[in-house]
Amino acid sequence: MxxxxxxxxxxxxxxxxxxxxxxxxxxxxxxxxxxxxxxxxxxxxxxxxxxxxxxxxxxxxxxxxxxxxxxxxxxEKHDISISFIDETNKITEITDTEGETDNTVVKEYICRLEFKNTGNVAEKNAEISMQNITTKRVSDNTVKYDIPLVWENNQTSTRIPIKGCRHFTLFSIASSQELEENDEFDSAPRSNTTIPPKLKLTNDIEYTSEIKLEITYLISYDNNRHDEFTISLDWDGKWQNRVLEMKDHVKVSFKKK
Structure with missing residues (x-):
């Protein structure tokens, strides 16, 4: 041709x-x-x-x-729009019941993006991957990756029909936990150990303290097409049990290139 x-x-x-x-x-x-x-x-x-x-x-x-x-x-018009599923808070509560009291508690927060096909052509074999992470400190440190990620349907490749959409979880923050340590010869609790909250990007990339990142993602389609976007993520390492307070500790935005 x-x-x-x-x-x-x-x-x-x-x-x-x-x-x-x-x-x-x-x-x-x-x-x-x-x-x-x-x-x-x-x-x-x-x-x-x-x-x-x-x-x-x-x-x-x-x-x-x-x-x-x-x-x-x-x-043909190819156009994938990107937006936060929760545009107001950016993060969403995941709750659970607590012990015998059945009290509802927040066990983690998740941040999800929506990819909507606003063009007139179905996008086939859409695959998303993490390309690099830049840690914003006194001097920036960029680490290059090429990590295939999964969509919310647990598939690495998906089809985005015309006017359809697919969801993707950017990160999650798990709540802090207290573990009781028992004496070797005594079943009574001896002391408590607190596990700090944990921000998780992938199964192998996690943070348990204050962090400021810029993360580049790539979405590839058939016919050698691709979209690239960058996430700016700033977390102070703290945890709150309500999303209205927690959103002040997590700042996230994206920019499509």
Whole structure:
């Protein structure tokens, strides 16, 4: 297909080159010699019909050769919009019941994005991956990755239909926990150990203290298309049991490139 495109482009370039040679000839021999003869109406109509047929034939051949490319260029619209599922708080509570009291407690917060297909073409084989993480400190430190991630349906590849959407969990923050340590020879509790809250990006990337990050993600589709976006994440390492207070300790935003 690329070969056909190159040949057609070269043919198209010959037309302005020919016209340029007529008006700006490098030698007199290149100047066309036209016969000064009045054309009859029939001759004029015949020539117009022949010219129109030649143009139609060339256009038909061009469209037949590059139908798919022309459709992609002029008709197909690829557009994936990205937004937070919870635009107000950015994070969502995940609750659980506590022991015999059945009190509802927050066990973790999650931050999710929605990818909506606002174009007119279904996006096939959409895959998302983490490309790099930059830790924002006195001096930035960037670590490059290429980690395949999963969509919310636990699949690494998915289809996003027209006007459809898919969800993706950016990170989660698990609550702090207290563990009771027992004496080796005594079943009575001896002391408590507090496990700090934990921010989790992937199964292998976790943080338990204040952190400020910039994370780059890549979404790839069929036909070598891709979208790239960057997440800015700032967490002070603290935990609150209500989302209204917790959102002040977690600042997250994204920018699509």
């Amino acid at each position: 690329k070969k056909n495109l190159i040949i057609t482009v070269l043919v198209l370039l010959l037309i302005p080159a020919y016209l340029a040679g007529i008006f700006f000839p490098v030698h007199k021999s290149f100047i066309p010699h036209l016969i000064n003869k009045d054309l009859s109406v029939n001759d004029l109509i015949t020539r117009l019909v022949q010219s129109g047929a030649a143009v139609a034939t060339f256009t038909s051949a061009f469209v037949a050769l590059f139908r798919d490319e022309l459709r992609r260029i002029f008709l």
